[in-house]
Amino acid sequence: MTRTAVALDRADLHASLADPALLSMTFLNEIAGRFPEAVSFAPGRPTEDFFDPSDLHRHLDTYIRHLTADKGYDAAGVRRELFQYGRTKGVVHELIARHLERDEGIVCDPEAVLVTVGAQEALWLVLRALKAGPRDVVLALDPTYVGLTGAARLLDLPVRSVPEGPRGVRPEQVRERIREVRAAGERPRALYLVPDFSNPSGHSLDTGTRRELLEVAEQEDVLLLEDNPYGYFRVADGSRPPTLKALDTGQRVVYLGSLSKTCFPGARVGFAVADQRVTGAGGPALLADELARAKSMLTVNTPPVAQALVGGMLLEHGGSLLEANRRQIDVYRRNLRALLQGLQRRFARMPGIRWIAPEGGFFVVLDVPFPVTDALVEEAAVRHGVLFTPMRHFSDQERAGRQLRLSCSSLDPARIEDGLDRLAALIDERGAAPHA
Template sequence: MNDSGVELLAADLSTDRLHAALRDPALASMNFLNEVASRFPEALSLAAGRPSEEFFDVDDLPRYLQIFCDYLAAEKGLDAERVRRTLFQYGRTKGIIHELLARNLACDEGIDVDPESIVVTVGCQEAMFLVLRALRTDERDVVLTVAPGYVGLTGAARLVDMSVRPVREHADGIDLDHLIEQIEAVRAEGKRPRAFYLVPDFANPSGASLELEDRQRLLAIAAEHDLLILEDNPYGLFQAEAGQRPPTLKALDPSGRVVYLGSLSKTCFPGARIGFVVADQRVAGANGESNLFADDLSKIKSMLTVNTPPVAQAIAGGKLLEHDCSLVKANTREIELYSRNLRLLLEGMDRRFPRGGDHQVSWNTPGGGFFVVVTVPFAADDAALEYGANKYGVLWTPMSHFYDGRGGENQLRLSVSVVSPDEIEAGLDRLAMLIADLSGKEASTH
């Protein structure tokens, strides 16, 4: 052991000499949840929010690659050497499946965008980082986000030292009056509200969606208060009943205020790590010139990951091409599975906690997506989670983990994405026993 070396090194590398994001409670909270799950591997998990694994097939991968290569040759007119180069070499920073993503947005979401305004990213997480990095110039820049909200947004904000201000959700979506209050409060402090982040369809963790009128009002608020909207849409395609969902904010947006964040993690598969951002805003330069906001994001990306792995893009591109660029078509089986699971979960809750009973248990009824939020008459905290995992063999997620501060203390999130019908039934039985136990009542099983 080299005394001086090791001791000096230990002095240099100590947590308080590293970036503050590493001491963020959000990180500790994710670690805690993963750690509980790993300590109770036999527990039934109504916590895991990853997509279904039922339809993954390793044999698909070479076929997707081939389909994409054929597209490069047939549609883009590349010879064999340039096809090879496209997959193997460094490439376009904004990506190589931008045209396919533009087709996808047109056919599945009614969103028409110039493919040049799309930046393909390493998951949606990188897209969030790029946008927040671009917008955060100094400590006065603030991003607003729905609470309860997606921890990834908060994490990206931490990495660029950007303040996050919460906006309340209520039973029917987002409290837009609170949004206005928060915008005004931020301005009153001499700060700049730059953007409002939300998942308008079947949000994680709440499952909530924004009504059409609220979408229109939100766009008007953004215009009036000079705010960008960051619309994240990972779950939109998984509606329980086709045709019930209002258009995306991006499709409704008259003035180009919406930056659209996309993820193929749920609609293609997470292991491709393909996300994207549509940033078709114009950015005014110093000398009367202007450029696409996407090109600024691309510059940042060139300093961060250079470009999204072309081989991963090719695999996602092949899957898109195989289904005429419709992810609705590509996800016929998944949409059916998630809808069925959501229905079974809601019916199962109805049977165990009948309306009008004295159980003091309530829940929302999302129109799609992976998640349902249950309100219980006790603290649904980390201790309750561990207690239930240990005594009843069931896992769920305390909603308090989705608040950057206080909130959700007596709520829990249930997820239906990676469970079978039998597991839903058994999981709800166990959950009902836990709820009865902690409420001091007897459980009503189905």
């Protein structure tokens, strides 16, 4: 018997599914698929230059040897770890703690490490834990990573923005905003930020600003959610400023780690360091254990085979992701240099075109003298074969309506040059007849 087909009204589905933040990401993915030949400055993807399927076999074997030689597993134990349901908090937590100590000077109890399906799941879990009631809100710098906005939307958690200036955030501005939000009857729980080569702005905080932010967070009793996917990708050699977590002596910081850029995105392994003490009914615990309880009802555990692959990669580089990324760091430096030099050659003297050279990372933000909309992206793809990301998807500030984000991480200098020529053609057209 053929029955009447179900037709669900979108108005009867959760509002996040029709949220502009989520829709725009879908649009950008979809348009990239429609124009595979376009030069795409859009995605924040790692370089594919060094991916080799034979590495997967080797990583797996390395991890299995680690289980037997270092951890004393027998064959049954190895089988169980790779194939069976696993520990909710993950199985490569000790390797991640070792990496954090070696690369970041972050000393943490491996029990405070929660391995997740990418940093995105870690972010969602932290927001889930912190939204206890209708007054709870999260703060984020504006512009902010769309993954923060999207995760918050899935939870009906309001995001209160702290506008970044052209050189980044001022801690006093964070304090003012916290007080303003609190005066409005809301409870600010945390500030989300990317202190190193932020996505999308490219800004980085200096060490002094980091210390001041920690002080504001303590005085105002909020957590800092530090997301650090790009920290190793500096243009210059020499010392990096310490992460907030490395400076954090009061467990004020939940550190969100992604292995997508430093190992590979196809494993989808990320983590949170959540070493905050939790007290109250039920006894003391670490925040990581509370997050694990939510994770057990969301994804159960992070795929052990995927953890084994990144675990093997970590082991092959003595636990150091900085070591593992020597060649990649050179590629990103070369690309960012090519992008900045290319911008300089083409647009240095063009009125209304501005950018700030970041000290590293994947992104450069370009101010242009016309509105940057999804329709413009479509036009750029069709007429000029070039793609980029409108900054309005990351920001409520008026200025962002005339900004675009250029990512150079998965290109090479020749493609970057070609893409900039295409972008210049679009800008020439638009610049000649700027919109209101």
